[in-house]
Amino acid sequence: MTDRDFKSEFDSIIKEVIAPIFKANGFKKNGNNFYRDLGEVGQAFNVQQSQWNSKDDKTFVFNLGLLDKEIQNIVYQRELPKFPKEYDCEIRLRHGQLLNKGDIWYDLNKRTDLEKLKIQIIKDVENYVLPFLDKYQDPNKWIEFFDWKFEPITGPIEKFLIIEKYGERARAEKFWNDLYNEALFPKPQVSEIRTKDGQVIRDESEPTVNREWIKRLEDFAEKKEVKLEIRPTTTPVSKRADSDKRNDNTIKKLWSMLKGK
Numbered sequence: 001m002t003d004r005d006f007k008s009e010f011d012s013i014i015k016e017v018i019a020p021i022f023k024a025n026g027f028k029k030n031g032n033n034f035y036r037d038l039g040e041v042g043q044a045f046n047v048q049q050s051q052w053n054s055k056d057d058k059t060f061v062f063n064l065g066l067l068d069k070e071i072q073n074i075v076y077q078r079e080l081p082k083f084p085k086e087y088d089c090e091i092r093l094r095h096g097q098l099l100n101k102g103d104i105w106y107d108l109n110k111r112t113d114l115e116k117l118k119i120q121i122i123k124d125v126e127n128y129v130l131p132f133l134d135k136y137q138d139p140n141k142w143i144e145f146f147d148w149k150f151e152p153i154t155g156p157i158e159k160f161l162i163i164e165k166y167g168e169r170a171r172a173e174k175f176w177n178d179l180y181n182e183a184l185f186p187k188p189q190v191s192e193i194r195t196k197d198g199q200v201i202r203d204e205s206e207p208t209v210n211r212e213w214i215k216r217l218e219d220f221a222e223k224k225e226v227k228l229e230i231r232p233t234t235t236p237v238s239k240r241a242d243s244d245k246r247n248d249n250t251i252k253k254l255w256s257m258l259k260g261k
Helices: 006-024 069-076 095-099 114-135 139-147 156-166 169-184 211-223 237-258
Strands: 028-030 033-037 041-049 057-068 091-094 106-109 189-194 200-205
Touching: 006 028, 006 033, 006 041, 006 057, 006 106, 006 114, 041 114, 057 069, 057 095, 057 114, 057 139, 057 156, 069 156, 091 095, 095 114, 106 114, 139 156, 156 169, 169 211
Parallel strands: none
Antiparallel strands: 028 033, 033 041, 041 057, 057 091, 057 106, 189 200
8 A cells, every 4th residue: 555645635725626616705725824815804724734643644623714904904903914914813613613612633644534524624614614704794793703602713802893883882991891790709610529439520710900901991981981880799708718728628539549549
């Protein structure tokens, strides 16, 4: 059996499958990146290889991005790159999110039937990726993303500006107040340890208030004239002592089990 060159096979997927589809739909190509300029907005597509790839195994995933040029200028105060990449966009997601499956990676190794993989990629791009990009050429529909089960990656300032521009100012203000109150009253960090006998030991660490983040939220609120309202904390201070006792008991129990007692 002859050795397969997975680098060449991956390159053939880009050259023979992905590039022709995107070029036919108005995208320009730069390496494994594609970009379509739509005037007010832009769209990016990227084929990302895993950092753990080797000569015997390659995995890759599709990244999608949407950008609003006006919001880009407000946030970054610089000219848009000549060829924007997916990571330059305000809204970023993996194509698996279009299927409500989170993350989907393609495998290219000795068990892979290359022609079947190419057919699968064509189906995924034509049935999910392109319809998504075509639908969201209209930025007025971007507000829908924030109701998705798997919400796209969006920075907090970018999300506020998108909601404000394409949704409702009141909703944008509520979002910023939600962030502010979460920063003022952070929830405990919860961790679980599963023992060999299947028992689950749950531990809660005392939450930490990030003063620097709070200051940034306040500065942006002042700039955008957002009225910040401090809401009552959902965990009364009187209950913190009980929480501390539970944490102490959990630690003691874990220590006893580790010592075999």
